[in-house]
Amino acid sequence: MSPLHTKPEMRRPIMKICVLGDSAEQRAEVIGVLRAIADPKMEIAETAVPDSGSMLDGKLVGNGTAPPDALMILLTLDDEAPFTFLHRIAVSAQRPALIALMPENAPTDLLRRAVRSGADEVLFSPLNRDDLTRAIIKTTEAKYQAARRRGGIVLSVSSLTGGIGVSSVSINLALALGVSLGRKVALVDLDLQNGTLATNLNVATDHSILSVVEGDRSPDSLKVEAALTRHGSGIYLLAAPRRIEDSELVSDTAVAMTLELMRAMFDVVIVDTGNHLAEQTVVAWEESDQLLYLVDQSIASTQRAVRFNELFTRLQLGSVVLRLILNRHVPGYPITAEHIAQALSRPICARLPRDDKAMERVELSGKDLWRVAPGSPLARGFEDLARLLVEPASASAPRSTTAMSRMVSAFISRRRGVADEAH
Ligand SMILES: Nc1ncnc2c1ncn2[C@@H]1O[C@H](COP(=O)(O)OP(=O)(O)O)[C@@H](O)[C@H]1O
Ligand SMILES: [Mg+2]
Numbered sequence: 001m002s003p004l005h006t007k008p009e010m011r012r013p014i015m016k017i018c019v020l021g022d023s024a025e026q027r028a029e030v031i032g033v034l035r036a037i038a039d040p041k042m043e044i045a046e047t048a049v050p051d052s053g054s055m056l057d058g059k060l061v062g063n064g065t066a067p068p069d070a071l072m073i074l075l076t077l078d079d080e081a082p083f084t085f086l087h088r089i090a091v092s093a094q095r096p097a098l099i100a101l102m103p104e105n106a107p108t109d110l111l112r113r114a115v116r117s118g119a120d121e122v123l124f125s126p127l128n129r130d131d132l133t134r135a136i137i138k139t140t141e142a143k144y145q146a147a148r149r150r151g152g153i154v155l156s157v158s159s160l161t162g163g164i165g166v167s168s169v170s171i172n173l174a175l176a177l178g179v180s181l182g183r184k185v186a187l188v189d190l191d192l193q194n195g196t197l198a199t200n201l202n203v204a205t206d207h208s209i210l211s212v213v214e215g216d217r218s219p220d221s222l223k224v225e226a227a228l229t230r231h232g233s234g235i236y237l238l239a240a241p242r243r244i245e246d247s248e249l250v251s252d253t254a255v256a257m258t259l260e261l262m263r264a265m266f267d268v269v270i271v272d273t274g275n276h277l278a279e280q281t282v283v284a285w286e287e288s289d290q291l292l293y294l295v296d297q298s299i300a301s302t303q304r305a306v307r308f309n310e311l312f313t314r315l316q317l318g319s320v321v322l323r324l325i326l327n328r329h330v331p332g333y334p335i336t337a338e339h340i341a342q343a344l345s346r347p348i349c350a351r352l353p354r355d356d357k358a359m360e361r362v363e364l365s366g367k368d369l370w371r372v373a374p375g376s377p378l379a380r381g382f383e384d385l386a387r388l389l390v391e392p393a394s395a396s397a398p399r400s401t402t403a404m405s406r407m408v409s410a411f412i413s414r415r416r417g418v419a420d421e422a423h
Contacts, residue, residue, distance in 0.1 A: 014041045015069045016045070016067075016069050017043070017136070018047065019034070020049050022076075023076075029125075029127070033127045034132070037132065042136075049085050069140050072099045072101055073086050073119075086100065086119060098119050098121075099121045099136070099139060100114040100119035100122045101127070102123070103124075103125055120139045151265075153268055153389075154290075155268065155270050156284050156288040157169050157170045158292070158293055158294070159293060159305075161275060163275075164275070164295070164296055167196050167197060169294060169327060170197070175235060175369065177235075177270075177389075179233050181386055181390065184267045185267065186228065186235065186265070186266045187235060189237065189239050190271050190273050190274065190284050191272050191273065192240045192250055192280065193244050193274075195247075197237055197239060198229070198237060201368075203231055205239040207228075209258065210246050211227040213251065218254075224262060224265065233370075238262070251280075252283040255284060255287075259284060259287040286315075286320070290321045291323070294327050295325070297329070297333045297336070297340070298335065302335070305343075309344055322346070325348070352382065353378050359378075
């Protein structure tokens, strides 16, 4: 099935869950409830509470390779060992999500100790399948998102309107971030069939994304490094394949792996995803922290943006922030930024002015915007946008789960359990 028709969560890895507790009977009860959950898909292992050594290896899940994504620990009134274990895992560097399971009538003190020992969620016996599903999704999803965010940020630039400025915006944003803000930046040309970034940047490329994805070995950082071309400004380019037909060799899985590797190597990775839909485009969007969609002051581009907006909703790219950028903005034109924002029910995040003269000089001279028109409204527009994208207001930063909020959610799930029983 193509990624266009595959929901992102369908490509989530199978969750590895390990149930820990000294009572085999209680473990079996929990596993019975876990097995009745169809989504997320889970690989379940069980063990008694280990008393020493490193507990985060693959042995807990039986495959000997990866540590579990979540640990479910059975806590009892009279046994200290599970609390000690919980605490040790909670303070370890690569901790799994921790879900504590408490006896039915556990006193508040025990709940407090579980939270203080580091449990992300606390559930009570008898286990309710819906509560358990919710707890697993909540804890493992938060962990998955945090892991994705390790390293730099990935920004995709897209539009369904051709010639609107996707490549120009990708390049100038990269230059603003690299030259003006001093970030380590890479550009990826995922408009595989057009592949204009190397020409636009006026660089000769020996390699392209093809060198990363071809061969028997899957992409790794050495391959990526060897495939990059350095631009005079200090930014890097991962070019599109030289031959149009080779774009077919770049699979969506390879694109996802390449972007993840590049996220770890750079502060910012900017992906030109071109002006049409392709499987690789959708994967790039999915890997992105922010998707910059370009519109101009035309009815046609606004209509396409409405269609794109609907697609974006259908694809359920939940954690990807969609930002509308108005390019070639001309103040006083009858179709205003407000009209476009209204039609799309989304705010316009930035307006980049139309500057035909500067862009023409860029194209004819082979020099970049900061060399031909430093300090111009267009160059400043890119610098402002660059700052907005990488230095978001603190209010939009993700909030961490505090012990207090975990406690509140534990109380809520406990009360829900009581209410369910009453019915
Ligand atoms: N803000 C702007 N002002 C004036 N011309 C622009 C602006 N942005 C892009 N252009 C010009 O529009 C043309 C198409 O841009 P390009 O980036 O190649 O579009 P796309 O990648 O969407 O096909 C280029 O000639 C470029 O110089
Ligand atoms: Mg282009």
